[in-house]
Amino acid sequence: MTYSIIGRDPADGAVGAAVQSKFPGVGSIVLHGRAGVGCITTQAFANPRHGDDGLDSLAAGRDTGGELRGQQSAALLVVKPGGGYGGYSGRHVDISVYDHAEPIHELARCYRLHRLSYFPSDSDQLMPVDAALARELKAIMRRAGFRDLPDGPDWGETEIALLRRFMGVENYDNRLRDDALIDAEVLADLRRRYPPAE
Secondary structure, three states: OOEEEEEEEOOOOEEEEEEEEOOOOOHHHHEEEEOOOEEEEOOOOOOHHHOOOHHHHHHHHHHOOOOOOOOOEEEEEEEOOOOOHHHOOOEEEEEEEOOOOOHHHHHHHHHHHHHHHHOOOOHHHEEEOOHHHHHHHHHHHHHOOOOOOOOOOOOOHHHHHHHHHHHHHOOOHHHOOOOOEEEHHHHHHHHHHOOOOO
């Protein structure tokens, strides 16, 4: 059977819902939400007119029996005032996996990408770019095709501007910086995506 969960974060007012099923594109008909109002899920013969932590709950549901027919799709919806790209839509997270052999794992992977592209940096995740990190970031940017980088450990206005351009190309728009700091989550993703040649 299809199963879903709704949760609320009282600290910031975010309300989220998640679903998993053996029905393709399940999120488009089961999950409904509006920032400042709430979420509703509809199941069985869903009625679409009814309109951050669901992933663990989905996995727990799957591991305790889950959908009798197996797995095919999953979705996650979180709404909150000021949510969404640039804070305009109220849809803080809206991810749907239409058809996948491991939809919850794929949903979790897509959520990690979503965090990097849509969420701003957490202030406790910002770290200074020292000489060693400056060299590493320059090497990463060179591997990504940014060849016009001055050599050496310096990290000034030129390097900051190039890193902003690079981060924009890589879809880290909401984590761009105008200073000599970098987001640790972005850095970890860059290291994973652009490893040194062996």
